[in-house]
Amino acid sequence: MSNPLKLGLAGLGTVGVSVVKRLAQLENELATASGRAMRVTAVTARSRDKDRGVDLSACEWFDDPVSLATSEDVDVYVELMGGDSGAAEESVRAALAAGKHVVTANKALLAKHGNELAKLAEDNGVMLNFEAAVAGGIPIIKTMREGMTSNDISRVYGIMNGTCNYILTRMELEGLSFDECLKDAQRLGYAEADPTFDVEGNDTAHKLALLTSLAFGTEIEADSIFLEGITSLTTDDIRAADELGFRIKLLGVALRTDTGIEQRVHPTMVPKSSAIAQISGVTNAVAVDGDAVGSITMSGPGAGGDATASAVVADLVDVARDFKVYPLGRPVGELKPYVRAKMRAHEGGYYIRLSVNDRPGAFASIAHRMAEQDISLESIVQRRTNGHFTKTDDGGSAKASEKPQAVVLITYETTEKAIRMALKQIEEDGHIAATPQMIRIERL
């Protein structure tokens, strides 16, 4: 058996501590499986004195991540600090340049600098593993980078943010508002004090950017991802979706089209019968459509110290096993440039909820605007409301009133351009009392 693999660990939060614990607990099993023992030789974290419930007395303490990352006593640098620049970026660059393997859970860093970092790893003949960066404990990176190598992939999509899925599940099951559910999520530790990054879709976008590169062999390009969060969703939308046979999920979707690759993160209507619709609470799921394999779906916990640590340790075992694979599945020089498909060219069905002023001619005008854009309607649900979308259906017999009525339209496949134009004109026509709600439907 070779010399033990020496690990330098930066970041001792819940994930870091769980990694230390698992490595100690499974020491023999992992050495047997990989043929090489592993040992944490060096650590760094914000506070040196905090009691973390793990014995770090045998590890050298570093105050500076870069010094740790380049220490002679470190073979693999495990970066669990987070952040897309600063210490995380500097130390990962330093480690790779110094010929150290890197294992990281840092999606933000990779979404921003992944192409360069992968190149740096390649040039220095070292591994850069990041299973924990996407969907926590689900081995989706391995599945895409290795298990589906022989597939021409047409789409990858998933629920990759537990906070959002928790909120949407609660809204659906209990009829609570977004704000109420967010507060509960914060209380339970599922959402940050500042939840923007999660609920506006940025976190999902970082993960999607990595999956897109693996799926299509393209350079990582996170900046051009179309982004729409879940904050505008109301219980009316959730209920209307339910009645129409859908659920609403925050999906990240990367899709190959004739004009390039669509990358988008937005609330999405998915058929209740689909595998992805079944994913509730903080669970994550990723589905990949390949030409050979059809559709593969993986689900499991997307966050949590132990689940994420499980992915980090698996990455370490791959290093111990000397599984040399290009970080992005192929050499960076062979990655295709990312060609963005314009969002306006996106094709799909749409859910539209309008708050219509109940005046003669309003519906005719709306229908006319849709028709002008060649948009066909699959269903129209009109309900008398008192501010609320209710299950009571007064049908068309109710007489016109001053109060706006909720009208839900489901369109057949059309383009984003057509929908936006139709909605713009409908707003200008003055028949609606509030900004229209529009949710994309994903074909599954």
Place this chain on the structure above:
Amino acid sequence: MSNPLKLGLAGLGTVGVSVVKRLAQLENELATASGRAMRVTAVTARSRDKDRGVDLSACEWFDDPVSLATSEDVDVYVELMGGDSGAAEESVRAALAAGKHVVTANKALLAKHGNELAKLAEDNGVMLNFEAAVAGGIPIIKTMREGMTSNDISRVYGIMNGTCNYILTRMELEGLSFDECLKDAQRLGYAEADPTFDVEGNDTAHKLALLTSLAFGTEIEADSIFLEGITSLTTDDIRAADELGFRIKLLGVALRTDTGIEQRVHPTMVPKSSAIAQISGVTNAVAVDGDAVGSITMSGPGAGGDATASAVVADLVDVARDFKVYPLGRPVGELKPYVRAKMRAHEGGYYIRLSVNDRPGAFASIAHRMAEQDISLESIVQRRTNGHFTKTDDGGSAKASEKPQAVVLITYETTEKAIRMALKQIEEDGHIAATPQMIRIERL
């Protein structure tokens, strides 16, 4: 780039032909990803002259698989013939002994001889990859052998036979009998002319045996798997399950218990809300419960030429990438002996359907027999029947008749021993008109 990896392929059925096609189609991509080109240099199959729609003119033809497997012009032997002995076994042994890597889809061979073959691979420093042997295109072997290395696994279970799941899904959706659905499955090519191997659970058992070894680090032990097929299931059972909030699936389950490992294949009641209950038609799914990661579920096509070929080619890319991993996740010498937990000690809830002669005292007697075995009942559904279990509920007010009544019991957790004893006594008491139906409920 190194010399091309030379592949010798035995078996040119749908999977073999799809492998040849994909390798040709993705030649450059695969070479880029793995750093090594691959080329089929030798083939063998039953008939040399058959037109298979692929160009094999550049390959050497062998009449004998053993000669092909040991040919100097072969680095990797790809065995796609099937069969747990004979040519498949001999050629795989010969290849490994000759220092060739082996990629195979042959679950029967591995279930029977996997321990020895893994040892042979290890002794000769070569790889033995078998992703395609379990759940077709789903990379579950890679997930368990690599992605979940750092988990202490407590259970693995899944739907691993598309034929059975197709039949059960049709029975459920259309209320058809087992025989009708089987005939349709045969007509559509989802079931063999002799379906025994699928519908009696043997095929699932072979796959389960491999997953058990990977999950628990134990020697493969297929012979001691408890086996019960789906042929005795009736539409009554399917309907009763539905009304009680369950679906019936043929599951393979491996579970660690205090007394050893349970390996069992049987029709199983699963809650409708569970991920596994959503798997319909020929789709497969495998779930793994690990201490770090919680539960991971993977679903996708479990069979079909292209899906299976996808797994074979991924295995080949792993060989090209030189991903040396012990075939069973650790050295054969380090595998623990398989200790079988007795099926009689199995603990769980049970669904019992009895055809009760409607005589005074019959129900009291049945309830008494259950109580004697300390079995508590979670629910009792009694229905007037005319041979059929119907949705009409006549309640207890109907007067006693000669016709037997269907009674469905759901028990709280008990043991297999207690249930069998209770059912034996109930049968002996003479109050029932047919052999009781008993279906195990899986906690999910």
